[in-house]
Amino acid sequence: MVSVSFLAGRWSRVATPWAGSVPPPGLSPQDSTGTSHTAQPAAQPRGAQKRSGRASRLTQNMDLRTMTQSLVTLAEDNMAFFSSQGPGETARRLAGVFAGIREQALGLEPALGRLLSVAHLFDLDAETPANGYRSLVHTARCCLAHLLHKSRYVASNRRSIFFRTSHNLAELEAYLVALTQLRALAYYAQRLLATNRPGGLFFEGDEGLIAEFLREYVTLHKGCFYGRCLGFQFTPAIRPFLQTISIGLVSFGEHYKRNETGLGVTASSLFTSGRFAIDPELRGAEFERIIQNLDVHFWKAFWNITEIEVLSSLANMASATVRVSRLLSLPPEAFEMPLTADPKLTVTISPPLAHSGPGPVLVRLISYDLREGQDSEELSSLVKSEGPRSLELRPRPQQAPRSQSLVVHIHGGGFVAQTSKSHEPYLKSWAQELGVPIVSIDYSLAPEAPFPRALEECFYAYCWAVKHCALLGSTGERICLAGDSAGGNLCFTVSLRAAAYGVRVPDGIMAAYPATMLQSTASPSRLLSLMDPLLPLSVLTKCVSAYAGGETEDHSDSDQKALGMMGLVRRDTALLFRDLRLGASSWLHSFLDLSGHKSHTNSVPTAEPMRRSVSEAALAQPEGLLGTDSLKSLTLHDLSLKGSSDTSETPELSLSAETLGSSTPSNVNFLVGPEEAPEEAPKTQEELSAKDRGCGARAAFPEGFHPRRSSQGSTWMPVCSSPIVKNPFMSPLLASDSMLQSLPPVHIVACALDPMLDDSVMFARRLRGLGKPVTLRVVEDLPHGFLSLAALCRETRHAAALCVERIRLVLTQPAAPSSPPL
Secondary structure, X not given: OOEEEEXXXXXXXXXXXXXXXXXXXXXXXOOOOXXXXXXXXXXXXXXXXXXXXXXXXXXXXXXXXXXXXHHHHHHHHHHHHHHOOOOOHHHHHHHHHHHHHHXXXXXXXXXXXXXXXXXXXXXXXXXXXXXXXXXXXXXHHHHHHHHHHHHHHHHHHOOOOOOOHHHHHHHHHHXXXXXXXXXXXXXXXXXXXXXXXXXXXXXXXXXXXXHHHHHHHHOEOOHHHHOOOOXXXXXXXXXXXXXXXXXXXXXXHHXXXXXXXXXXXXXXXXXXXXXXXXXXXXXXXXXXXXXHHOOHHHHHHHHHHHHOHHHHHHHHHOOOOOOEEEEEEEOOOOEEEEOOOOXXXXXXXXXXXXXXXXXXXXXXXXXXXXXXXXXXXXXXXXXXXXXXXXXXXXXXXXXXXXXXXXXEEEOOOOOOOOOHHHHHHHHHHHHHHHOOOEEEEEOOOOOOOOOOHHHHHHHHHHHHHHHOOXXXXXXXXXXXXXXXXXXXXXXXXXXXXXXXXXXXXOOEEEEEOOXXXXXXXXXXXXXXXXXXXXXXXXXXXXXXXXXOOOOOOOOOOHHHHHHHHHHXXXXXXXXXXXXXXXXXXXXXXXXXXXXXXXXXXXXXXXXXXXXXXXXXXXXXXXXXXXXXXOHHHXXXXXXXXXXXXXXXXXXXXXXXXXXXXXXXXXXXXXXXXXXXXXOOOOOOHHHXXXXXXXXXXXXXXXXXXXXXXXXXXXXXXXXXXXXXXHOOOOOHHHOOHHHHOOOOOEEEEEEOOOOOHHHHHHHHHHHHHOOOOEEEEEEOOOOOOHHHHOOOOHHHHHHHHHHHHHHXXXXXXXXXXXXXXX
């Protein structure tokens, strides 16, 4: 039986007046029956509550067409007003930005309508309206809603002496660029719709076509989504955190190549982060530069900041207090496991061997209560010292009995970063709420240990935990495998391997936002990686490439090894004081430059060249024509304005390829035909013509529309043709039906705005088609990785509680009935 629903607080089903469209921001996309799930208002900062409330009230009774018409009307009114204000630069730019909003909104609405008309064909079922097409439409609608709210604000306050012209102009220009890029994504989604088989979400075709599609897609400009528009699609409560992360990332990136260890990089980044906080355009341009040019070792270093002892200790202070948190080192020794079919027979479980030969596997045992076996001499002999935090002792009258259940956890981190220490705060909460021991596996990370090393270590640790569950404080009657992101992938593949060996498979799997398709390909939800600050496409590709063995090891630390420990301390101390001095000086000069610029340009706003970033020299990349310009110098002030087709006196934005980017588009353009195509969308995907499926790949954007191109050049897609990513133990979505039949009940918790959403939807569809028990729950308005943000806001706490609920189902239900095949 398949259980499916949405979560964003407490849900109720209500009739809505916007049937056939995506609901306002903060509400879930609806299903084809015209019903929707509404959430209780979440706790938000007061300013965010007011803005969100106004936007929600403004759009809650509007469908997509009504919203577009309202926006166009307001844009035309504002355009006419500012066109009549004389030849001033500010008025000209405001008139131009509203002309652009009008143009893009009118072009976007038909494309979104076509996607929405067939989106229900890709849902798991009518009760789970979730897939990448819906998410893309919902994201575009969020952008339209913001522009509608801002346009109404401008219309109401444009005559006021308190109207902040420059601020509103900058915000409107930023969201216009975002709307333009979203329109391009809608055309890409239409190309996927025309190319894929009925019901398929992933791009299909030969590998050459996939490579061309990705090269074309990756040339799109992304910086606008990391500046003023950062996180506009997510719940307002999460946006301050995303801004902090983005500021920290670009500051970290400036110093990454100059210092090879985390201490100097982190400390010196504090002083240079100020200018990125006060200059969103600079932050967006630098963010785009980093994600497209720095290698996987940078992301490994940045994500591992949470592993620093000081930060991890602070996180643990705010988490639940547990009796046991011990790091164990499992010796690389073979052992026997009974076969499920005949327990009298056994199979040998060998230690991990791939790439680096036999070696110990680290696991962390977390238990809220001290249970029988957990303080045994045999287990104590395996403890790897971590200092005073490895065993937290509190007065207890006696040991608790062994639990009937055990949770085996596999952490995420893109296969390249983090350990159980990063995930310990929410694991402690799980241990408290579930009342069972948790074993979290610290598998070896890529690129130093590519596939299949992590799989081998996780399988070995899982089998060891099943065999030695008594030492872990459990009788092992019920065992649940749980993991997030890359860990969710490993949960599936460990279960597949257990079934292949004939040993006990877990009683159920809870996978949060798992990656099930590691092949470098496109899907509607993966188009969202263009704007996702936590999982951009180029970063995802680099992580997968590292796991597949396409990235080489980083040998930049050879000099550090020669220095020795004391030499490193002395060097880092000197670098720290140097960077503190230089950083403070840089921050002061940036502040003075900004103040002087503002006082000088108060009367006439002009384009501002971007301050040169340290990372430009560090990256050693050739600059394009736009490589040193921020978005401020690429606003409508620099865009050509042409006469409208309706009236030559009305300025209209001309988004030409020459002015919008320096990259040369690919010869193969995977986009739909001109806008003059029939507006009626096909009711079923089968009705798409064979012509569109076969030779539509070379069709162009509608005439006159050119999205902004990235100045950073194309990102290499290294694993597109690698056969290893098609291995079902790497991409479980590609496993055969017979392999998937061996999986236990699966519970998936996905994010509607996650680039990996389609991985969850398609995997659930495959399992359901085979009659396997599976549940799919989709949380709204949260980013990938919400488990690590569980304590951040109400929405993340609700989503984390859902994961606990799914695990509890595995541990308490003896069996789950199968659902009929599709």
